[in-house]
Amino acid sequence: METDENICRRLYLCLCETIGSEEVVKARRQFYATVDYFTEKKHFSIVTSGSKAEGLQQMKSDIDVMVLFRLVNVSEKRTDDSFLIPNNFVMDTDDCKPGFTQLKGNSCHYDALVNWLSTPYGQELRFESGRIRHWIVSIFGLFRLVTLHGPCASDMDKDVDITVCLRCPVFIQQAQPWIKRDRIWPSPKLVSNICSYGTLLVPIGSKDSPNEHLEWRMSFSVAEKHLIFSFTHTQLLCYALLKTYVKTSH
Template identity: 40%
Template sequence: MLPFSAIDSSLEKLSGENTLSLDFYKYLCQKIGNEDEVKVRRLTYIIDDLGISSTTVTEITSGSKGEGLQLKGSDLDLMFIDPSFKVYESESDFVPQSSKCILLLMKTEDTHPCFTQLHLVNNHDLTVDHGKRIKNSFLGRKLSSELYRLNCMEDITIVDGMMKIHGPCISTTTETIDTAWCLKCDKWISQAKPWIIRPRRTWPPLDLISKIISCGVLFVPIGYKGSSNEILQWRMSISVAEKCLIFAFNHTQLLCYALLKIMIKDIVEKQEDLKNLLCSYFVKTLMFWMLEESDPSIWRPDKIITCFMACLKRLNILCRIFNIIALFYSQ
């Protein structure tokens, strides 16, 4: 049994760490935003999305700003769901469309994981009632992600000539706004079903999982780099699910997430030998894993330093794995 002096010393040290964490938490709230400020930011973009979505097009604000963060250098990421198309994983899932919607079927046999080709259903005639932009995006009966992206860009340049291709997005030349036109499958696809049933502690809760499943999956116009049929591939996107999960973060978790993003932007990206090693998407995925595996009760203001250091430790392990993989493929 520890002597009382040792117990008193441990309690004093713990109390000091807790006080330091609380001070750090308050500082981060001043610099990154408190809970109320984050709620207002999110509500602002939600209202904006709803205003656009009252038309035929659905808008989804994503990225840091859509998540409620106003970080230095953050751009505005906008996703628009193209109402001209509806994607299905299987012919048995087809739902009769009252509108003149083009039905597309996923084909994943010749693609990398998380990518698919999109084919016209057998009975669809593309020569009838469809605009030039849509017709020119097909190669035979396959919808080309590259042609689709280029044709979308031509439509936008009528309004603003200062645009360029940036991955699956059409961006301003200053890269302050990224716009991605995407297609939607209303059902949760089979490739993502393991996420629903995999072992986890208490996060995310079952009601949130059900909500995410109901949102379906998006497809953004970009193929697997270097693939022989890259221009025909579309990347599966769960951006809506990710946004729902981040909205479920408590404020301590959100601040840890923001700190990791700041570290990538202001430290890692400025080191030439580390540049492009990590991206904000890795940080987002890291946070999801950390929350699934940890006790929710530890994520509180007086433990924020401990939580952040745990995130850094996990990130360090990931970096070592990436380096090992890179060495393996370079030999």
């Protein structure tokens, strides 16, 4: 009878063949990191995530492409000098569910595109997520057939999801309790790296909110990628196996 050790070894080799060896996973990650690096422009940059960017190649593996709209500056709180920053918006979570925010204009100047994507709200200006979503579909629809899927424009095969995101340079207050948890993993250095990146916002609101078209959802996809990259190869294979199980069980 085969020993448990032999069964484990055979399973490991099978997963490496199906999902990728340590070297193959590393090469895939480097490829997408290179894509992110060389597509960086003054007002836009690319943030890739999803299974393929994680280094996984499985059935129904997808790639999520977030176009970081760097023209817009997001502040968590209003400060004395934030009004002087062009295209600056301040997060307003007062009437939003946890994980969502509205973006309230707080700037002395707005570029024409930013102004067009915004909407008057009382005496203020709000950066409208609903308008952004339709803008995404209209742009990428020029190159291929896409549909609106959550905050993303998805191709018909649902292999690629593309959206626009904004970046707040600080790790927001709502997520601060995660930093202070007692833990062995992730390491303090990894937590620090995650926090230093800040928080992304994607254009989708809470479905039961009367202001859904104005709300943005907080995204921690870059933090998730940092955490997954810290896995050992064996841990990564277990993670991939669980992802496969979840996808095939639905």
